[in-house]
Amino acid sequence: MTEVDKHGSRPQNLGAFEREPEKQDEEKPKQGMIARYCSLIFGGTKSLLTGMKVTIFTFLNPKSTVTQQYPENKDTLEMKERFRGQVIMPHNEDGEHNCTACTLCEKACPNGSINVLPTKNIAGKKILGKYIYRLDTCTICALCVEACPFDAIRMGQDFELATLNKDSLELVLNKKEGRWKS
Amino acid sequence: MDLVSAQVPAGFPETHPNELTEEFYLNMGPQHPATHGVLRLVVKLDGETVKGVVPHLGYIHRSIEKMAESETYVQNIHLTDRLDYLSCHMNNLCLCMAVEKGANIGVPERGEYIRIMICELQRLQSHLLWWATFGMDLGALTAFLYGFDQREQITDIFEDVCGARLTMNYFRPGGSYCDVPDTFIPRVKAVLEGMEKSLDEYADLVGGNMIIQERCQGIGVLTKEKAISYGCSGPVARAAGVDYDVRRDDPYGIYDRFDFDVPLGKNGDCYDRYTVRIEEMRQSMRILEQCIKEMPSEGPYRSKIKTVIKIPEGHSYANVETARGLFGTYIVSDNKPKPYRLKYRSPNFSNVNIIDEVAKGFKVADLVTVLATLDPVIPDIDR
Ligand code: SF4
Numbered sequence: 001m002t003e004v005d006k007h008g009s010r011p012q013n014l015g016a017f018e019r020e021p022e023k024q025d026e027e028k029p030k031q032g033m034i035a036r037y038c039s040l041i042f043g044g045t046k047s048l049l050t051g052m053k054v055t056i057f058t059f060l061n062p063k064s065t066v067t068q069q070y071p072e073n074k075d076t077l078e079m080k081e082r083f084r085g086q087v088i089m090p091h092n093e094d095g096e097h098n099c100t101a102c103t104l105c106e107k108a109c110p111n112g113s114i115n116v117l118p119t120k121n122i123a124g125k126k127i128l129g130k131y132i133y134r135l136d137t138c139t140i141c142a143l144c145v146e147a148c149p150f151d152a153i154r155m156g157q158d159f160e161l162a163t164l165n166k167d168s169l170e171l172v173l174n175k176k177e178g179r180w181k182s
Numbered sequence: 183m184d185l186v187s188a189q190v191p192a193g194f195p196e197t198h199p200n201e202l203t204e205e206f207y208l209n210m211g212p213q214h215p216a217t218h219g220v221l222r223l224v225v226k227l228d229g230e231t232v233k234g235v236v237p238h239l240g241y242i243h244r245s246i247e248k249m250a251e252s253e254t255y256v257q258n259i260h261l262t263d264r265l266d267y268l269s270c271h272m273n274n275l276c277l278c279m280a281v282e283k284g285a286n287i288g289v290p291e292r293g294e295y296i297r298i299m300i301c302e303l304q305r306l307q308s309h310l311l312w313w314a315t316f317g318m319d320l321g322a323l324t325a326f327l328y329g330f331d332q333r334e335q336i337t338d339i340f341e342d343v344c345g346a347r348l349t350m351n352y353f354r355p356g357g358s359y360c361d362v363p364d365t366f367i368p369r370v371k372a373v374l375e376g377m378e379k380s381l382d383e384y385a386d387l388v389g390g391n392m393i394i395q396e397r398c399q400g401i402g403v404l405t406k407e408k409a410i411s412y413g414c415s416g417p418v419a420r421a422a423g424v425d426y427d428v429r430r431d432d433p434y435g436i437y438d439r440f441d442f443d444v445p446l447g448k449n450g451d452c453y454d455r456y457t458v459r460i461e462e463m464r465q466s467m468r469i470l471e472q473c474i475k476e477m478p479s480e481g482p483y484r485s486k487i488k489t490v491i492k493i494p495e496g497h498s499y500a501n502v503e504t505a506r507g508l509f510g511t512y513i514v515s516d517n518k519p520k521p522y523r524l525k526y527r528s529p530n531f532s533n534v535n536i537i538d539e540v541a542k543g544f545k546v547a548d549l550v551t552v553l554a555t556l557d558p559v560i561p562d563i564d565r
C-alpha cells in the first residue's frame with residue numbers, strides 16, 4: 001500500500017495551484033540564469049537610483065514640501081471659511097441670540113442631537129428656554145444650519161473637540177432666555 | 183493533524199491533511215495594517231504558500247440600510263459618506279440621483295458640471311490615497327508621503343467647497359447645497375498642473391521600480407471569467423479585461439458629453455491593476471480639463487424643490503462609477519418622506535470576495551500585494 005492509498009484518494013485540490021517555476025529554470029542553460037541575475041541586479045539598482053533622485057531633490061529643496069508644523073503653527077493657522085466644526089450659536093455684545101425656538105433644526109437633525117426647549121415670556125409669547133446640543137452624537141453634517149431660517153446657528157471653526165469627560169459633550173448653546181430681535 | 187482538522191474555521195471545505203507537509207491556519211486582521219480597516223482574513227497556509235483565504239466580514243457593521251428607513255432622503259445622504267469614505271461624493275451623488283429619478287427632479291446645467299468635477303476630483307484623490315498606501319503595503323514608505331502631498335491639495339479644495347475633508351455631505355437632490363467658491367476653478371487648474379508632474383514622479387518612485395515590478399507582475403492573476411462571475415467592477419475588473427465603465431456604458435449626469443478612454447489590462451495581475459488605476463487618473467484629468475473649458479460661469483447650482491421630498495409609490499435605481507467600481511442605490515418608496523426600503527450595492531463586497539481565487543498558490547507576502555491592489559474599503563463591505 002502506498003502512502004496515498006492509506007488515506008484514501010488524495011484530494012484533487014491539494015497542490016493544484018502550486019506553480020513550478022524552479023523546474024523550468026533548471027532546464028534552461030545556466031548562462032541564461034546568470035545573465036538574468038545580473039540584469040536584475042543592475043536594473044534594480046538603476047530603478048532604485050531613479051527613485052532616489054526624486055527623494056534627494058525634495059531633500060535639497062525644503063521649500064517644495066508642504067508639511068505643516070502643527071501644533072507649533074497654531075497661532076498662524078488659517079481656517080477655511082466654510083469649515084464645519086461643532087454647532088455654535090452666535091451672540092451679540094449683549095449676549096443675545098437670534099433663535100425663535102421654531103424647532104426646525106431639531107426636525108432636520110438626523111441623529112437627534114438637538115433639543116429645543118421653548119418657554120413663554122411674560123407676554124405669553126413662545127421664546128427659547130434652553131438649546132441643548134449633544135456633541136457626542138453629532139455627525140457634523142450641517143443639516144441643522146441649512147434648515148434654520150433665522151441664521152441663528154452656525155458651524156464653528158474649532159476642531160480640537162477631544163475631551164476626557166463625556167458629560168462635557170452635552171452643551172447648552174444659548175446664554176440667556178429669549179431673543180434679541182423679538 | 184487531528185488538532186488542525188478540529189480547528190477548521192467555518193467556510194473551508196473539509197480537507198484531508200497531507201502527511202508530508204503541515205498545514206495551518208493564520209488570522210490576518212482584523213487589526214492588520216495591510217487590511218486597511220477591520221477586515222479579518224483566515225488564511226490556510228502550507229509553509230509560506232497560501233492554500234485558501236476566507237474573508238470574515240461584519241466587524242464594522244452599522245446597519246446603515248436599516249437606519250435609512252427611519253430617516254428622510256436628505257438625512258440619509260450623510261450616512262452614505264460613511265460607506266466608502268474615499269468615494270463619498272460619488273455615494274452622495276448616487277443616492278441623490280435615485281431620489282431625483284423617483285421624484286422627477288431636474289438638475290441645472292451648472293449643478294451638473296459641479297457634480298462631475300467634484301466626482302472626478304474625488305476619483306483622483308481616492309486613487310492617490312490608494313497609490314500612497316500601495317507603496318506603504320509593499321514596504322516603500324516614501325510613496326506614502328508623496329501621495330498624501332498631492333492628495334492634500336485636492337482635500338483642501340473640498341474643504342473650501344463644502345467645509346469637510348472626509349465626510350462631505352455636499353450633494354442634495356437637485357444639485358448641491360452651496361455653490362462652489364470663486365477660487366474653485368483656479369485651484370483645480372493648479373492641481374491638474376501639479377498632477378502632470380507628480381504622475382511622472384510616481385512612475386520613477388514606484389511604477390518603474392524593479393522590486394515593485396517583480397513583486398507585482400504575474401502575481402494575483404484574475405481571469406476575465408472569474409471577474410464577471412464574482413461581479414467585480416471598477417479597476418479590478420477592468421484590469422482583468424472586462425470592458426465596462428458605468429460612466430461610458432450607462433452614462434449618468436452629463437458624462438456622455440466628455441471624451442475619455444477606459445483603460446484595460448491584459449493579464450489581470452497586480453501590475454495591471456496598478457497601471458489601470460494610474461491611467462484612470464490621467465483620464466480623470468482629461469475630463470476635468472474639458473469641464474473647466476465648458477462649465478458655465480453663471481447660473482443656478484440647484485433646482486428649486488420642496489423642503490420635504492416624497493417619492494411616489496414605486497421604486498427607483500441609480501448607479502454610479504465610484505473609485506472602486508459600480509455603486510448602486512435602490513429605493514422602494516410608499517409615498518412617505520422616508521424610504522420603505524433602501525438597498526446599496528457596494529463594489530467592495532464583490533471585489534474582496536475574489537481574494538481566495540486570486541491569492542491561492544502564492545506566498546503570504548503576495549497576499550498583501552493582492553490586497554493592496556484590490557483596494558478594498560471595509561466600511562463599504564459591511565455597511
Ligand atoms: S450638524 Fe447634523 S448631526 Fe450635528 S446637530 Fe446639526 S443636524 Fe444634527
Ligand code: SF4
Pocket residue numbers: 098099100101102103104105106116147148149150151152153
Ligand atoms: S436655531 Fe434656527 S431652526 Fe433651530 S429653533 Fe432656533 S431659529 Fe429655529
